[in-house]
Amino acid sequence: MIVRIMGEGQVKLADSHFAELNKLDDDLLSEMESGDESGFRRTLGALLDKVRELGEPLPDDALEPSELILPAPDATLDEVRDMLSDDGLIPG
């Protein structure tokens, strides 16, 4: 599966890694929903590190649609929440 880390690029991940990543991803979501900023930072960092570690970076000129997207490493909880609300990302 192709995963994009916003502001960084795409990595290709084997499907076998997803069980591991999904746990972190779910934690991240619950931390975001509960507004746990420090937990959110920690989990996001851990998740991105894991993706970078397990994945194989795609060349910059590769044209592959990302199936999963991760916020940029420095994204704040509020920014991510905005992106996930209905009118986030691309305005209009």
Add this chain to the structure above:
Amino acid sequence: MSGVMKRMGMIFRAKANKALDRAEDPRETLDYSYQKQLELLQKVRRGVADVATSRKRLELQLSQLQKQSSTLEDQGRKALALGREDLAREALSRRAALQQQVTDLETQHQTLQGEEEKLTLAAQRLQAKVDAFRTKKETIKATYTAAQAQTRIGEAFSGISEEMGDVGMAIQRAEDKTAQLQARAGAIDELLASGALDDSSGLAKDDIQSELDRLSGGTDVELELQRMKAELAGGSSASPKQAIEPGQGQPQTKEPQDTPRFDKQ
């Protein structure tokens, strides 16, 4: 519930699709493509023109060379006539060199002519293709516009039914208002008739007033009769005619409709 990664991916894709849908107007794409074809055609035509110009330049050079060649031939002949064989030889050798150039240029000229013919043909074919594309493009555009209009009509129809609902409401309101006005008019008529309201138009008189008028009219008649009798008996009165005028007695004719008229007059 899915995690942040999945949700973000889904939202991104949804937004991207929306943006694509918005961006893709097939009519614009067709127009753009047609524009590109026209530019290409323009280039080919320019190519044809360039080749034709080169060909003409070669022709000019050729005719100049041929002129020089015949001049040299003349000079050789004259030199020979004057007994200058050396000069004649020189002229003829120069002419031979020129002749070589002429041959080369003629070959080039032929090549160019062939190129020009090929390019002209290509330009004509391209023109035909572009024309065909334009026709097709217009057809597609018309079809697309029609489909779009149809969609709009569909959309408008649901809107129209709402509008119609509004119109129905308006009619209902108008009817209500009319009924209300009618009821009010009826009430006013009744009130006027009962004498509770004054009629400013002065056309209708309530029954009490009519009765009073009739009574007073009656007294007037009596008074008038008496005055006339007095007149006949004694001197003339100031205005006997005015008093006879039926101004005040007039409403009587309205009120008791079933009584014969000659009774009153």
